[in-house]
Amino acid sequence: MSEVITYFQNIKDTVSSIFEGMSITFSHFVRKPSTVQYPDRIAQQVQDTLPLRYRGILEVDMDICTGCLACERVCPINCIAIGIERNAETNQRDFTLFDIDICKCMYCGLCMEACPTGSIRHTQEFEGACNNPAGLVRHFVTENVPLYKPKKGGETETRMIQKVDIGKRYMDEIAEPES
Amino acid sequence: MEFTVQDLIQALLPGAIPAPVGYPLAAILVAFAVLSAFVAPLAGVTSWLERRVWARMQSRVGPNRVGPQGILQWLADGVKNIQKEDIIPASADRKLFLLAPYIVFAGFIGAFVVIPFGSWLIPADLNIGILYLLAITSLAVVGILMAGWSSNNKWSLLGGMRSAAQIVSYEIPAGLSVLTVIFLSGTLSMQGIIQAQGWAPQDWFIFYNPFTLVAFFMFFTSALAEGNRTPFDIPEAESELVAGYVTEYSGMRFLFFFFAEWGNLYVIGAITTTLFLGGWQIPATIFGVTMAEHPLAKGVLEFTVFFVKSYLWVLVAMWIRGTLPRVRVDQLMAMCWKYMVPIAFVCLFGTIVLLVIWPDGNPALSLATLGFTTLVLVYFMWRVVYQIMHSRPELYLKPYV
Structure with missing residues (x-):
């Protein structure tokens, strides 16, 4: 007798569970999909939503780089290459090369911590895809530029004041491990 | 449709071709037309629609890139598979x-x-x-x-x-x-x-x-x-x-x-x-x-x-x-x-x-x-x-x- 009861119980369970399951899937059918359609069909660029401390692809502001080579030395995998030559005409030292190989970079952030002026910085940029790995080497020196020397008594040019300020703020707020 | 197909075959059948050859030939042509005009798009669009319907039931979007809302996805899949x-x-x-x-x-x-x-x-x-x-x-x-x-x-x-x-x-x-x-x-x-x-x-x-x-x-x-x-x-x-x-x-x-x-x-x-x-x-x-x-x-x-x-x-x-x-x-x-x-x-x-x-x-x-x-x-x-x-x-x- 118990088998007969189980038999009809099984039929009832099948019908009621399918009924309930179908109502749940139908209610999901009218819900908003949670998919983010990266990269083109999104309300806001992902870069804009990332936090300031996000360690993206490195950038260097050559105008406030002193050429101290601290970043090159501290880099554990030697992805930063800096070339400095003395310019015979102006008798000053010029950058001839400042390359960062993004392929190698592991985004450890040691270089930006070591930088005395805050010129090497992590950006929010993370989309590095390109057809050739050589395209991932970022060249920051296109023509020879002189090294930055901080002026005694502070900067006078508005443009330079801003740049130094940005670097200083970056150092204080983001690059300092303790901050 | 059976009358239409019969009429069509009789109207289009050139007198030179004998009926035992012409009828199967015409039937194959009609079958081919029905297959490519109705059945293939039907199965294809069903495959696309099915993926969209499932996707919505699982809080996803589904294929929506090929053609308007991805409706040509089945053509892209077909071309890919032929190659x-x-x-x-x-x-x-x-x-x-x-x-x-x-x-x-x-x-x-x-x-x-x-x-x-x-x-x-x-x-x-x-x-x-x-x-x-x-x-x-x-x-x-x-x-x-x-x-x-x-x-x-x-x-x-x-x-x-x-x-x-x-x-x-x-x-x-x-x-x-x-x-x-x-x-x-x-x-x-x-x-x-x-x-x-x-x-x-x-x-x-x-x-x-x-x-x-x-x-x-x-x-x-x-x-x-x-x-x-x-x-x-x-x-x-x-x-x-x-x-x-x-x-x-x-x-x-x-x-x-x-x-x-x-x-x-x-x-x-x-x-x-x-x-x-x-x-x-x-x-x-x-x-x-x-x-x-x-x-x-x-x-x-x-x-x-x-x-x-x-x-x-x-x-x-x-x-x-x-x-x-x-x-x-x-x-x-x-x-x-x-x-x-x-x-x-x-x-x-x-x-x-x-x-x-x-x-x-x-x-x-x-x-x-x-x-x-x-x-x-x-x-x-x-x-x-x-x-x-x-x-x-x-x-x-x-x-x-």
């Missing part, structure tokens, strides 16, 4: 391996011969239509078994064997449910079955009496099982059998199997509509317009009614696929032999008994069955509303994303 290499395993039974997809495909496409899209739109109204349909759809199992055997791969063989066992078993509840309808209509012809029903829901065979309502569910479930659809897709259970009998196939041959599967979905819907849901039946007069006076409008309306009804069941099959998990082999067999076959028999005998009592049917009983179904649907909608209210999700009612 792919047709790999034949070195130790495969070459002839059978090459032949198998065509057998499966022929079994599916042959079903379109007797599908009544309208009162005159049927390729051939055979007087044994439904019998032919049961026979021709079983041809697929030969191809599946052939594919499984000739691939010389354990997954393929297991998939083919499972499929054979499954289709042969589920033929029985399906056949018994069809027999219930045949008792009511008294004919095996597809048009005859539709003509025995009316346009109003209470005149449909599904609501004829409570037993036919159950027989309808038995038929739809067994048809899904015969079409290897989830939750009965154990022949291609990817968690156990890689891809089952299609494991060794690639490129266009692989596509043929899935073409047949998605096209078969529509065939299932069409048979269900024909047998239980009144087919193409429309009222004789709509808003005072006698439909018989406007043959073209009548034909279009009939086709629309039939297509909408049958595609509804395609959508339900997608919905089931998005809901139920795959059953195990032993569960599948137990469900068929222990539950569905006895229930189908009960439906058959119940209908016979009721036929003896009321040979012409009982309108009150039909209305009661219809009312009961409506109540169940209302309760179902309430459950859906409850699920939505319970979890307070963000609703998104637009079909596009």
